[in-house]
Amino acid sequence: MHSILKTSLAALVAAGVTASPAAADGHALSGELNIISDMSNPAPRAVMEGMVEDFDALHPELEVNLTIVDREAWKTQIRNALGANPPDVVNWYAANRMRPYVDAGLFADISDLWAEPEFEALSSTKGAMTLDGAQWGVPYTYYQWGVYYRKDIFEEYGLNEPSNWDEEKANCQTLLDNGVKCYTIGTKFLWTAGGWFDYINSRTNGYDFHVALARGEIEWTDDRVRQTFANWRELIDMGAFIDDHQTYSWQEALPFMVNGEAASYLMGNFSVAAFRDGGLTDDQLDFYQFPVINPDVDYAEDAPTDTFHIASGAQNMDAAKEFLRFVTSADVQTEINSGSGLGQLPVNANASIDDDKFLKEGFDMLSGNAGGGIMQFFDRDFDAEMASVGMEGLQEFMVFPDNLDDILGRLEETRQRIYN
Amino acid sequence: MATAAPTRSWYKRNEIAITPWLFLLPAMIFFAVYVIIPIGQSFWISLHDWDGLGEKTWVGTANYERLLGIGDQNMDRKFTVSFWNNLKWLILYLLAIPAGLFIALFLNQTVTGIRFYKSMFFFPFVISQVVVGLVFSWFYLPREGLLNAVLAVFGAGPVNILGDPTLATYGIIAAGLWPQTAYCMILYLTGLNAVDPEQVEAARLDGAKGHKMLWYVILPQLKPATFIAFVVTIIGALRSFDLISVMTNGGPFGSTRVLSFYMFEESLSEFGFRMGYGAAIAVVLFFLMLGFITYFLYSMYRDEKGAH
Numbered sequence: 001m002h003s004i005l006k007t008s009l010a011a012l013v014a015a016g017v018t019a020s021p022a023a024a025d026g027h028a029l030s031g032e033l034n035i036i037s038d039m040s041n042p043a044p045r046a047v048m049e050g051m052v053e054d055f056d057a058l059h060p061e062l063e064v065n066l067t068i069v070d071r072e073a074w075k076t077q078i079r080n081a082l083g084a085n086p087p088d089v090v091n092w093y094a095a096n097r098m099r100p101y102v103d104a105g106l107f108a109d110i111s112d113l114w115a116e117p118e119f120e121a122l123s124s125t126k127g128a129m130t131l132d133g134a135q136w137g138v139p140y141t142y143y144q145w146g147v148y149y150r151k152d153i154f155e156e157y158g159l160n161e162p163s164n165w166d167e168e169k170a171n172c173q174t175l176l177d178n179g180v181k182c183y184t185i186g187t188k189f190l191w192t193a194g195g196w197f198d199y200i201n202s203r204t205n206g207y208d209f210h211v212a213l214a215r216g217e218i219e220w221t222d223d224r225v226r227q228t229f230a231n232w233r234e235l236i237d238m239g240a241f242i243d244d245h246q247t248y249s250w251q252e253a254l255p256f257m258v259n260g261e262a263a264s265y266l267m268g269n270f271s272v273a274a275f276r277d278g279g280l281t282d283d284q285l286d287f288y289q290f291p292v293i294n295p296d297v298d299y300a301e302d303a304p305t306d307t308f309h310i311a312s313g314a315q316n317m318d319a320a321k322e323f324l325r326f327v328t329s330a331d332v333q334t335e336i337n338s339g340s341g342l343g344q345l346p347v348n349a350n351a352s353i354d355d356d357k358f359l360k361e362g363f364d365m366l367s368g369n370a371g372g373g374i375m376q377f378f379d380r381d382f383d384a385e386m387a388s389v390g391m392e393g394l395q396e397f398m399v400f401p402d403n404l405d406d407i408l409g410r411l412e413e414t415r416q417r418i419y420n
Numbered sequence: 421m422a423t424a425a426p427t428r429s430w431y432k433r434n435e436i437a438i439t440p441w442l443f444l445l446p447a448m449i450f451f452a453v454y455v456i457i458p459i460g461q462s463f464w465i466s467l468h469d470w471d472g473l474g475e476k477t478w479v480g481t482a483n484y485e486r487l488l489g490i491g492d493q494n495m496d497r498k499f500t501v502s503f504w505n506n507l508k509w510l511i512l513y514l515l516a517i518p519a520g521l522f523i524a525l526f527l528n529q530t531v532t533g534i535r536f537y538k539s540m541f542f543f544p545f546v547i548s549q550v551v552v553g554l555v556f557s558w559f560y561l562p563r564e565g566l567l568n569a570v571l572a573v574f575g576a577g578p579v580n581i582l583g584d585p586t587l588a589t590y591g592i593i594a595a596g597l598w599p600q601t602a603y604c605m606i607l608y609l610t611g612l613n614a615v616d617p618e619q620v621e622a623a624r625l626d627g628a629k630g631h632k633m634l635w636y637v638i639l640p641q642l643k644p645a646t647f648i649a650f651v652v653t654i655i656g657a658l659r660s661f662d663l664i665s666v667m668t669n670g671g672p673f674g675s676t677r678v679l680s681f682y683m684f685e686e687s688l689s690e691f692g693f694r695m696g697y698g699a700a701i702a703v704v705l706f707f708l709m710l711g712f713i714t715y716f717l718y719s720m721y722r723d724e725k726g727a728h
Contacts (some may be wrong), residue, residue: 079693100471399673410497
């Protein structure tokens with residue numbers, strides 16, 4: 001009798017909470033909520049600060065403290081931050097990049113949060129947040145990758161967006177004949193080459209093969225991997241990429257495209273802001289999905305997801321979870337990913353996408369034309385050590401394609417050591 | 421002391437024996453905490469597999485076996501590249517000593533504004549290594565760089581020094597030589613002040629001049645300066661980290677790594693956190709440095725004994 005009463009009372013309270021979550025939690029949440037964010041670039045920083053301010057206003061008795069750390073520095077500082085006296089909420093990345101912190105028990109398991117009905121709207125990203133059958137964080141933004149190109153140059157030489165590999169190469173040959181490089185790229189910091197590998201490999205061998213390779217289940221010396229490199233080499237031998245790309249960062253490679261010395265750039269959508277800053281208008285700049293290489297495999301796309309996590313040593317777990325609910329809610333998602341905010345794609349299916357041609361095209365591509373699957377990116381899908389050795393090999397391949405056997409042998413040696 | 425009255429305190433009785441140790445104590449504690457104990461810890465970590473977060477796993481000498489290629493595995497190629505690059509640094513960096521001496525001799529004269537010229541030559545040592553690296557990487561830029569503009573005047577083709585795996589290390593060493601030469605120059609300038617004019621006078625009366633004067637009269641008197649220049653240059657070469665990090669980040673494809681950079685990459689960089697392996701590299705680097713340091717300490721000891 002007593003327990004029945006208790007249960008129904010709990011149910012009643014729960015119902016009340018669902019009916020007016022903000023009001024109910026507003027009274028419940030108190031104390032401090034400590035957040036460390038890596039959104040240090042000007043636009044993301046403003047978004048983060050605005051978001052914290054709004055959350056603070058919703059919960060008058062809660063004191064929200066925000067610390068913003070330089071994005072690059074955070075990649076190494078997170079370890080110390082999570083170790084002693086951890087904050088409640090931190091920024092990080094999805095997929096395999098979570099692995100060390102999950103294994104060390106530093107990220108809190110928030111599968112209960114994902115079991116809530118509101119999280120249905122995030123289901124497309126659930127896989128990227130899952131390790132060992134549990135969820136360890138929530139996404140707040142993601143962006144598509146693809147080929148950004150100079151529409152005016154394409155028009156000048158009568159070129160159309162290519163849909164398959166032969167057209168891609170034919171376009172490239174026309175550009176080269178006219179003294180324009182097909183692709184700009186800066187591989188000094190290696191990861192840009194990872195994007196090319198992701199695309200050529202998944203277009204050649206399919207998403208499942210790519211993921212199996214990332215998990216270390218396939219030898220690097222496999223003939224199918226060699227086929228990927230053979231396809232890539234066709235472009236390298238044509239001289240499709242700008243010279244001396246190993247000396248440039250991705251930003252330093254931008255002027256080649258802005259000046260019209262190169263016609264396109266395989267990049268993430270964050271580059272659009274840089275192109276616009278460089279003086280390209282939306283009439284000059286356009287986007288196409290990386291073309292089909294092997295018609296038997298479905299499109300797979302790189303769409304890296306940035307995330308929030310709760311530290312397992314969080315002092316204020318309730319407030320931290322409420323903050324994650326807040327960040328992923330449809331309204332907040334619409335607002336922070338708008339063109340005046342991050343200018344990226346919202347993770348909540350009920351959020352609306354800003355009226356920007358690149359965002360719209362990207363969203364349509366990812367939701368309608370990425371049947372193969374969504375990749376996080378080379379350095380997030382592969383094991384960290386494999387990724388660093390791998391990207392170095394990819395850079396070497398782009399400069400000295402003849403060294404391929406040596407490079408693949410080295411990668412295979414690394415794979416065997418790491419995964420066995 | 422032995423005849424001291426029994427009423428004196430224990431400290432008073434042992435004052436002479438204890439006081440030096442009391443003065444030494446702070447330095448000894450700090451030296452132990454910041455130098456000796458960490459060395460021991462590095463040894464200890466190098467025998468483990470550890471990601472810096474979870475539990476350490478004992479692996480014995482496996483890290484060293486992988487590093488040096490003992491057993492059925494190949495020697496770690498990154499280690500080999502780093503080791504040879506370290507050697508290149510050690511040898512070529514020593515060019516800073518004769519270059520510094522030459523500039524010091526050249527500037528050791530009294531003309532109007534010599535202080536200004538001296539400070540201009542010393543300037544590169546004052547600015548941060550990071551700035552030096554940045555300036556030189558612009559200088560080397562394949563298209564816009566000043567170097568290629570100069571080469572073009574002489575009709576030489578463009579070179580991408582930092583993008584060429586065979587040239588990149590030399591390019592960085594050249595950048596490092598700029599401030600290091602300035603450092604050696606200042607050491608020699610102070611040394612030249614201490615050269616005994618009477619000996620120079622006497623040598624001149626005996627008919628010595630030119631390079632004979634330099635070799636037999638001036639240089640022996642500059643020996644202390646040469647010794648210090650040698651020490652700081654060797655240590656500087658082994659510590660070469662910041663220039664590499666700024667100019668090439670170890671690339672292209674790892675061809676400019678040195679041991680200290682490789683150690684950092686394995687243990688502390690974005691894709692690193694293999695603390696055990698990083699510590700094993702640190703231990704190898706430690707023994708290399710220990711060889712040099714022992715030599716310096718020994719020759720210092722010998723000189724001091726000779727002086728007494």
